[in-house]
Amino acid sequence: MPPRPLRELPQRAGFGLKPEHYADVLAAAERGAPPAWAEVHPQNYFGAGGPPHRWLTAIAEHVPLSFHSVGLSLGSAAGADTGDLESLATLCDRYEPAMVSDHLSWSNGPDDKFPDLLPIPYSDAALDHFVREVGRVQDRLGRSMLIENPSRYLAYAGDDWEEVDFLHQLCRRAGCGLLLDINNVEVSAFNLGLDPAPWLDRFDPALVGEVHVAGHSRKADDMGGTIAIDDHGSAVRNSCWDLLATFRRHAGPKPVLIEWDSDVPDFAVLMAEVAKADALLAREPVDA
Template identity: 60%
Template sequence: MLPPLVGIGLKPAHYRDVLETGPDARLPGWLEVHPQNYFVDGGPPHRWLSAVAERYPLSFHSVGLSIGTAQGLDEDELEQLAQLCARYEPASVSDHLSWSGNADDRYPDLLPIAYTRATLEHVVEQVARVQDRLGRTILIENPSRYLAFAQDEMDEVDFLDALCRRTGCGLLFDINNVEVSCTNLQLDPEAYIDAIDAALVGEIHLAGHATEWHDNRPLLIDDHGSHVTDRTWALFDRFVRRAGARPVLIEWDTNLPDYAVLIAEAERAGSIMARATAAVAA
């Protein structure tokens, strides 16, 4: 398991910064990587990751299993992930409640699924297959959504709750995705935050997003390319005041900033969580 500290997403631009951080530094508490970037036998990626793994707990945040694909998840992808997990023994492994292809094509997107009983049965089976192959429980991330399906039979929170309880998996709770989805679908983000069972949450993600305007309404785009928004910070504070400390990630994947900017975001997250933890204890 990851420690209840604040981590950052590791990018090659910051390899040296991470490894040159002094032993007295509080942050980062752990590091997250996309395992697909290390699906090679050797070379510089593994030299860097091996050096990092000697100093920090690792989280593997997969973007390629395509758990929601109708034909079933990508078995080759799962096998490569299993081999990488055996090599590095990460503290946590996660993927998304989404699909990214079919039997013939792969897409560079995390596409939404319909929240129906039939879809739930399918996703339960796929998550169980992943956990059986990896020999561990995984975390599933709530998606960012831009539309809802007319045939939905339950809301997202109920779907995630049922998935976690039936498979034993945990929830990677992306609070930026709550702001994105609730804004785009005109839902109440505070109500969403309050409805999540904190006992299921094994990790929290915080990130920024872009905003477009259409017909005088905002459309939020989950691009992970900017500072965490004030709204997401407020939602994070609301959740951890109820739930207490969790592993928290600052996720920044595009328009990559200087390392010091990432650490400043991590420090803010740590301060909010420390105050929230004190409030829970009181």
């Protein structure tokens, strides 16, 4: 079955839905002002029922959903995790999310699942593997998906591709789209000693179906330097806002997610970040 075209999220800011905010979202909906859209990690809803589904069912009546998977492990040697894929397909049939995405990474070994999104080499073999596995997922879901650029702490020696070119080729060969995480660009550029602005400028906006921004921390490493940690545990950095504004000017508006996954703040604090993103999306002109 050929994948359905990408369904569009509102070209506004959304937020990552957490249990702490279930009641706040429904209260906002009752006031007639629900958030524009919400992203959920579908693995948190793979159970058949219970309170998580009661809350999500109620919220989905008011707020479009984007499913951001963290468990397919597309880059594993064995390919996409079959159990996760079947559970994801069932959940998509149940909620019909506006978007589905996963990562340019792997997390499964022959006998283990790791709680990390581990990097892949940008090789011809890895590209062929990802094209095949993304196609397999899209065929099972009956829809196109987005693949997110990773946050990187090191680079493999002898890569055949630069990251942006690898992702562009993947999107064009597999028929998927790109989830552009601007915070990940900033983290990777810091850790690899590169300039994030020209890196970001090379991404093709036509392939981008969703954008992420987030905060990250910077800590001393064991070699006397500093490393950027993609922890999603604070407000979006000013430098990340600046990169988003630059991308917005030449790409036009896109759905933008505020990621805040650890040290989760009060709903009002999170919505202030969402409002800041909405204001940026509304005011920034598109470059001629």
